[in-house]
Amino acid sequence: MGIRFFILPAILTFALTTALSARPVSYTGGSTVMYFSDELKESVYYHYSPSYRYSLGLEWLKDKVQNKNYAYLRYTHLLNRKNTQTSQRNLYFQSGISSEGIDRNFIGLHGDWETRRLFTSFGLKHVQTDVKDYTEEYIQLGLAPYLGDYGDLHTWILFKAKRNSLTNEWNSYPVLKLFKGNFMVELGYDENDEWDAHLMYRF
Template structure:
């Protein structure tokens, strides 16, 4: 609960960003909260192809706290006139030791009107290993101009092997300037909140 409050306060005071890699020389701070964990993640991008960062985590399922030293690499990007597609490799080593880590993939494809994304993560822990996956599809109800408030209506389906069940729920995403916010809710998983600020 404490870290949840810290996350929200951080967001309110700083704002937050969405992509796992920023522009070259840029950095991003994110806060994330769902039924498994609450975290704050800061990353810096020496290049647009990769980022390094620290994620501080409160894990509600295992009732413990730890951090990940994270590395994200852009495996693939396809830019066209009307779309962009990305595929990222993500990984992290835990503050609890080299035998605790995660790795996975994150991908998205978007136009100004449509969005499709997914994430797959395998986490190795001494207590118990687990696998998480999500798939997300969205549409922008209007196409905003640069500097406007942008809105996305999405559906997200996710599974965590610790809970061993899928949940599908609506998600609203808003961004304006350097701030991005994403809110999802279902009775099963309760709130799923993702906030970002690009520095």
């Protein structure tokens, strides 16, 4: 009853809104489907990880800055990982080449450090377009209000601050992240009445 109560709305949300992510590289042989939406874009992204060190994927997106649709061929590489008994730290390189041309692309870095109780991450991305290049950056700090067991519903309450060079303003807001099994959802709502929505399914 409990599981169905959670999964059915998740599938419904996934199906109706298209779909989203946390870790940019999965385990070896793993696939991931994500949906992402914020004030800059709405996208669906699929990636496959031949190794836990890198992933290859395709992202279909509606670019809200340029007001057009196109796709990215994406490559993500795990540059560094440090595992301890109580924590994990990661640094990733991210890149993408647009279907509009090789000169429309992006590169970026993503880093995170987490324990079972605390989570921090940052991201930095430079996007080249045919209209105007821009950069995006963000930081996230989070706390797990309780420590669930394997298979439980896990909850994170996060604070996110982000900026893009188009508006040149920092925007900060709370984010709720929930995951259970292979599903994850992350939702944030900022003062400008904009939703950040991430959904992810890993298989």
